[in-house]
Amino acid sequence: MGAEMLSSTRLFPQEVEVTMMTKPVKPTQVFYNAKIITLDQTHPEAEAMALEGDQILAVGTNEKIKALAGEETETHDLEGQVVIPGFNDSHMHLINLGQGMDGVDLTKARSISDLVRLGQEYVDKNPDHAWILGRGFNDETFETKALPTKADLDQISKTQPVFFTRVCGHICVANSKALQMARLDTTTPNPAGGGLDREMKTGEPTGVLRENAIDLVRSLIPSPTIDDLKRVIRIASQAAASLGLTSVQSNDLHGTRTLINRLEAYGQLAESGELPIRVELQSTMSTPEELKTYLEVRKTHPTLGTKVTLGPLKLFTDGSLGGRTAALTHPYADDPTTSGMAIFTQEELDELVLMAAHANLQVAIHAIGDRAMDMVMDSYEKAKAAEPGWTARPRIIHAQITRYDQLERMARLGIVCDIQPIFVPTDLHFVESRVGLESSKYSYAWKTMKELGIHTAGGSDCPVESCNPLWGMHAAITRQ
Ligand SMILES: [Zn+2]
Incomplete structure (x- = not known):
């Protein structure tokens, strides 16, 4: 999902031109009597759509699109249903989601005996699991x-x-x-x-x-084999697809130890056509040595098929608000003994960002507190000055506790913010008491970001929250 999607619920005139590629083919399928939201400003809405295989050939009025159908074409009356483009989740964790789904789902247990029963049922179904x-x-x-x-x-x-x-x-x-x-x-x-x-x-x-x-x-649990990884990626990507996600950015690469197995699992799934969605992999490499190895691997793995791409370097600069480990410029309002924890020194962060900039690799950094945000923007500004050829847009993941001057600086630096509106219903209850009223004023400030011209990309951080994009959009609009 993206911020642009939010404005697409306006009503547009029905009469839409047929936009058709000049391809001498008859559509395999035609969908009509629909409300198709195209996100194309020149033809924002259409009634019907013609497909060849999984490619859209044309959208337009019922009359014009139905006229394209040949004898072999399947036609579907959608009876007024809405058709929207696929959603993208800008930051989540497919492998963690799949591992959770692959094991015993204990979220529905309401007593210890429930929990035991769920475990027993799982063992009956999976007697061979170590x-x-x-x-x-x-x-x-x-x-x-x-x-x-x-x-x-x-x-x-x-x-x-x-x-x-x-x-x-x-x-x-x-x-x-x-x-x-x-x-x-x-x-x-x-x-x-x-x-x-x-x-x-x-x-x-x-x-x-x-x-x-x-x-x-x-630490005794054996690390997953390539087949284990493929199984969990398969279930997680199917779950994501069932919610309308057609592409996700998944933070599934962590350090170099598991890197090759994970790339292999994704590569094999892409190759065999088993991925129902496109995946851009975000890679956490927290030391210069790891990053150096990763940059080499990127050279030897230029492509993982059409469905999987290697995306940005993902770094963590602080922790979470829940654990009071997000790095603030002042002590926590509800625990003045701490102001959170910065994971890197400024020099360490500068070095990693500069290495990535030198390779023209995009960087996406987890920053929740305003102190972490200052550090990230300092690093970005220095790297931009040192590497003028760094064209990949810098990103900040979460960007929750922000000051107004930081939002202005984000706009100036062309930073993309990967926001998680679905955090709001959970965080709303404690943010003000945790960080103080002054700090909460320009926090989760997505409308202000939009007004300042900062590009935002919505996501869920799933499995931290559900990756249902409609719930995320609901939270973005209602802040509930
Ligand atoms: Zn995350």
């Missing part, structure tokens, strides 16, 4: 508010490791088999920045792992 992974339970919505323990998960399997992640991603629960494999027992100390819940009397781990303790088990 690990039983699940995601999305929320004990706040349980009839009795308590976290599940290893004893509950042992009812799902005693022979396969079971590992369930809470909706927040900061708490996981393991069964006895998984704890045993990780050698976690009464003697295990809590790791720095994490903890194991323990039985009061015996000190035995209950199976509940918090923050940095999660990796004690998670």
Whole structure:
């Protein structure tokens, strides 16, 4: 979805010229009696559309388009339905979405016994899975508010490791088999920045792992094979297509260790025609060494077929508002001991951006707090001065807590903002108390961005939020 889509609901005159490529072919299909929104300013709306295979040959009035049909042409009366161009999601994570869908979906569990039943059903259907992974339970919505323990998960399997992640991603629960494999027992100390819940009397781990303790088990989960990756990309891309997305920008490349397998999985799917959508891959390479390797790989993989392209370098400069790790220029209003956390020093960020600019690679940087935004724009400005040939438009992903002077600077630097309107219904409830009234004034300021001439591209950050583009547009329009 893009900002341009939002203005397309106006009514336009019905009489539209037939625009037809001069191709001596009869359409394979004709759709008529429709309200077709073309996004072409000269012919904004049409009644009918002719296709040859998956290519649009022409749009126009019912009369003119139906006249193009030959004997072989299939015709479809759409009975007044609306037809719109496909949507694009400017930033999401297809592999994470697919991995969530491939495991046990725990979002519907309303009690621990629900959660156990969902796990058992999954094991029955997937008896050969080495690990039983699940995601999305929320004990706040349980009839009795308590976290599940290893004893509950042992009812799902005693022979396969079971590992369930809470909706927040900061708490996981393991069964006895998984704890045993990780050698976690009464003697295990809590790791720095994490903890194991323990039985009061015996000190035995209950199976509940918090923050940095999660990796004690998670690090044992084997990395996915190319076939595993293909399976999860297939389900996620089909889910995206079912919501009207025809192209997505997916942040699925992270570091160089998994790079080749992931490119191979995407390449094979594109080659075999199994991708229902086009995918532009965003690549997170956080050190100069990783970026150097990635730039080499881009040279040896100039193309991955017609459906997959290698997109921008994606960097993270701060954390999230939920965790108070987004970098602000002032302390948090509801916790004055912190102003968030910048992931790079200015010099480190400058170096990575400059390397990308030198290769004329687009850069898209995650920045949520205004301090992170200052750093990103400083880096962009320096790189533009040092590399005048850098024509790829710089991007900021999220751009949530912004000051007015920063919005003006974004416009001046020609920055594209990848915004997630679907965050608003979730964040609305705490933003003002978290960052203060003054900072919230020009935050999530998409209309101001538009008025200043900043290009915005809508997205969902799925699976953080649903990638249903209509929900995103609803949130953009109503801020609810
Ligand atoms: Zn993301």
